[in-house]
Amino acid sequence: MSAPSKTERPAVAQHVAIIMDGNGRWARRQGLPRAEGHRRGVLALKDIVKAAKVRQIKYLTVYAFSTENWRRPQAEVDVLMDLLVEFINSEVSELKSEGVRLDAIGHIEELPARCQEKLAEGMAATRMGRNLVLTLALNYGARREIVDAARALADAVRSGQIETQEITDAVFSAHLSTKDLPDPDLIIRPSGEWRLSNFLLWQAAYAEMYSTEVLWPDFDEKELDLALDAFAQRDRRYGAISRTDQTS
Numbered sequence: 001m002s003a004p005s006k007t008e009r010p011a012v013a014q015h016v017a018i019i020m021d022g023n024g025r026w027a028r029r030q031g032l033p034r035a036e037g038h039r040r041g042v043l044a045l046k047d048i049v050k051a052a053k054v055r056q057i058k059y060l061t062v063y064a065f066s067t068e069n070w071r072r073p074q075a076e077v078d079v080l081m082d083l084l085v086e087f088i089n090s091e092v093s094e095l096k097s098e099g100v101r102l103d104a105i106g107h108i109e110e111l112p113a114r115c116q117e118k119l120a121e122g123m124a125a126t127r128m129g130r131n132l133v134l135t136l137a138l139n140y141g142a143r144r145e146i147v148d149a150a151r152a153l154a155d156a157v158r159s160g161q162i163e164t165q166e167i168t169d170a171v172f173s174a175h176l177s178t179k180d181l182p183d184p185d186l187i188i189r190p191s192g193e194w195r196l197s198n199f200l201l202w203q204a205a206y207a208e209m210y211s212t213e214v215l216w217p218d219f220d221e222k223e224l225d226l227a228l229d230a231f232a233q234r235d236r237r238y239g240a241i242s243r244t245d246q247t248s
């Protein structure tokens with residue numbers, strides 16, 4: 001049997017995750033306040049959500065606020081929280097009509113009440129969306145997520161619901177906030193950084209990484225296509241050997 005040809009690979013990644021980084025540097029380069037960079041970052045997100053849907057990406061997960069981002073000045077944190085509310089206000093009807101389901105991961109219950117209410121409203125309004133799941137990672141940190149899962153499993157063992165030996169990769173995954181999402185195929189980080197900054201550490205085990213110098217506010221459809229093209233060229237071996245080597 002001959003090895004499958006490259007053209008048999010899925011043309012698009014099913015789950016794309018983006019670390020939306022570089023808003024502050026974008027603003028500094030334009031001589032604008034950081035808040036303006038964040039505003040432009042939201043515009044970029046709106047365009048990328050539409051572009052992802054058109055490209056038949058099924059899951060788009062975006063890192064919007066990390067558990068470490070509370071270390072920023074309060075005024076900047078406030079701007080980011082306000083932008084979340086504005087994003088949902090301005091987009092919810094379009095997300096709904098486009099069949100995009102809004103979801104969130106992270107400790108949402110620690111966000112300001114206005115954000116929690118808006119998120120609940122946005123998620124309820126879009127719950128029937130079947131084309132794309134847009135997951136906002138908010139007050140999200142992967143280490144905390146893994147610790148939460150470990151605690152839940154320890155409690156389950158202690159109360160006799162599960163045996164230690166029954167804890168497998170799949171069981172562990174099912175205790176993460178991403179339990180309803182497949183692992184990301186592609187993780188994109190704009191602004192030239194090559195680090196995960198506590199994003200999806202468990203889920204990224206076999207994700208393809210893509211970094212570009214372009215700052216998030218300048219990241220557009222064309223940049224998304226460059227990332228998807230790079231993804232399509234990757235040989236995902238998952239520890240095995242290349243499919244083209246399997247007959248030799």
Ligand code: IPE
Pocket residue numbers: 020021022023024025026064065066069080191
């Ligand atoms: C990403 O842009 C937005 C958030 C982290 C919320 P940054 O604000 O981190 O931008 P840089 O890294 O300072 O350029």
Ligand code: IPE
Pocket residue numbers: 019020021022063064065066069193195197
């Ligand atoms: C990662 O960006 C978090 C988000 C984009 C929300 P950061 O700007 O916070 O990451 P570091 O500090 O450069 O690692």
Ligand code: MG
Pocket residue numbers: 021022023
């Ligand atoms: Mg940054």
